[in-house]
Amino acid sequence: MGRTNNFLGEFEQMVLLAILQLEAGAFGAAISGVLEARADRRVSRGALYSSLDRLERKGYLRWELEAATSARAGQPMRRFEVTPEGLSALRASHEAWVNMTDGLEDVLSPRVP
Amino acid sequence: MGRTNNFLGEFEQMVLLAILQLEAGAFGAAISGVLEARADRRVSRGALYSSLDRLERKGYLRWELEAATSARAGQPMRRFEVTPEGLSALRASHEAWVNMTDGLEDVLSPRVP
DNA sequence: CCCGCTGAGTCTACATTGCCGACATGATGT
DNA sequence: ACATCATGTCGGCAATGTAGACTCAGCGGG
Numbered sequence: 025m026g027r028t029n030n031f032l033g034e035f036e037q038m039v040l041l042a043i044l045q046l047e048a049g050a051f052g053a054a055i056s057g058v059l060e061a062r063a064d065r066r067v068s069r070g071a072l073y074s075s076l077d078r079l080e081r082k083g084y085l086r087w088e089l090e091a092a093t094s095a096r097a098g099q100p101m102r103r104f105e106v107t108p109e110g111l112s113a114l115r116a117s118h119e120a121w122v123n124m125t126d127g128l129e130d131v132l133s134p135r136v137p
Numbered sequence: 138m139g140r141t142n143n144f145l146g147e148f149e150q151m152v153l154l155a156i157l158q159l160e161a162g163a164f165g166a167a168i169s170g171v172l173e174a175r176a177d178r179r180v181s182r183g184a185l186y187s188s189l190d191r192l193e194r195k196g197y198l199r200w201e202l203e204a205a206t207s208a209r210a211g212q213p214m215r216r217f218e219v220t221p222e223g224l225s226a227l228r229a230s231h232e233a234w235v236n237m238t239d240g241l242e243d244v245l246s247p248r249v250p
Numbered sequence: 251c252c253c254g255c256t257g258a259g260t261c262t263a264c265a266t267t268g269c270c271g272a273c274a275t276g277a278t279g280t
Numbered sequence: 281a282c283a284t285c286a287t288g289t290c291g292g293c294a295a296t297g298t299a300g301a302c303t304c305a306g307c308g309g310g
Contacts, residue, residue, distance in 0.1 A: 031178070033267085033296050034147040034230075041237040044244060052258060063233035065144075071298040073259065078296075101258065111244070117147075118245045120176035121234060124154040131157060131224070132231045146267050146296085165287065184269040186288065191267075213276095214287065253309095260303075267296065274289075280282095 030082070032117050038063055039075050040084065040114050043104050051090065051101040052076075076104065084110030143195070145230050151176055152188050153197065153227050156217050164203065164214040165189075189217065197223030 032040070042058040043050040056072055059065045079085045087102045106114070125132060145153070155171040156163040169185055172178045192198045200215040219227070238245060 031147060031268090034144060034150070035297060037147070038233070038237055041241065044241055045237070058237075062236040062239075065233065067297085068299050069259070070261080070300065074261095075297075077260095115245055115247060118238065120151070120178065123175040124151055124158070124171075125231065126175075128154065128157055132228055134228060144297090148268060180268085181270050182288070183271070183290085187270095187290095188268070190289095251310100255307085257306100258304090261301090263299090265296100265298080267294100269294080270292090272290085275287085277286095278284085 030113075032084075032113050033075075035067075035071075035075055036079055036084075037114065037117050038065065039072070039079065040106055040110055043085065043106050044111075044114075048103075050104040055104070079110065082109075083107060084113055143226075145197075145226050146188075148180075148184075148188055149192055149197075150227065150230050151178065152185070152192065153219055153223055156198065156219050157224075157227075161216075163217040168217070192223065195222075196220060197226055 038059060039055065042055045042062075045058050045062070046054050052069070052072065055076075056067060056069075059067060059072075076085070076087075080087065085104055085106050087104045089100045090103045091100055151172060152168065155168045155175075158171050158175070159167050165182070165185065168189075169180060169182075172180065172185075189198070189200075193200065198217055198219050200217045202213045203216045204213055
């Protein structure tokens, strides 16, 4: 069993957040698109999918195949979705972050006088 | 060599933030105290110090010995401090977090209608 | 037609982080 | 002295992060 603590890793948080941002259109490429656009972070497909799979094993997300009817590309795609467990793990991370950064706003924002 | 990306891990962020919170009194025990109080996270000394040491190797923090004059305990203690590099790494994490959570406030806060 | 390109996903392997628990050390107080 | 307590140190194993090479199926040009 997992044993003691089970916190979300840094990248796992990002991935889960990206899925939430995408609402219903969270498939592979879109997720890495959000990651790059919002977090300025480029990851290889391997990196992304292995995290996605681990997150699934932990019950934090689920997915279903979606026949790609869109323009180019005819492959079935996986559409991801955060589970309630995933959401509450994310909330815990969020709360920890908020508590830890409380009072440090000035230090953490780039100086813009 | 290390090269490519160098993002802070989840725990590394917490540790750096704890040091910032403590201003000038950031020594071992105090750091894990903040971690527990603010992030509800308990870690063993080994866990803490190994992260601290890695952070130092990466140039994100420095420390100096401090003769413990306080009540009990007479050992020299290490007083930690975040370097400018550490601070900017933290700012990057902070910005990524802000961008990724933008628009998800409702979803991320515990329902308290 | 056939062939190579492309996009979505899979697999394998390795580097970094996270996390202990056991040990070392020195000051204290009894 | 000796047990004790607070700090750090060590070595190692588990979990996370990350790449890159490989598969598969349609598309389009020669």
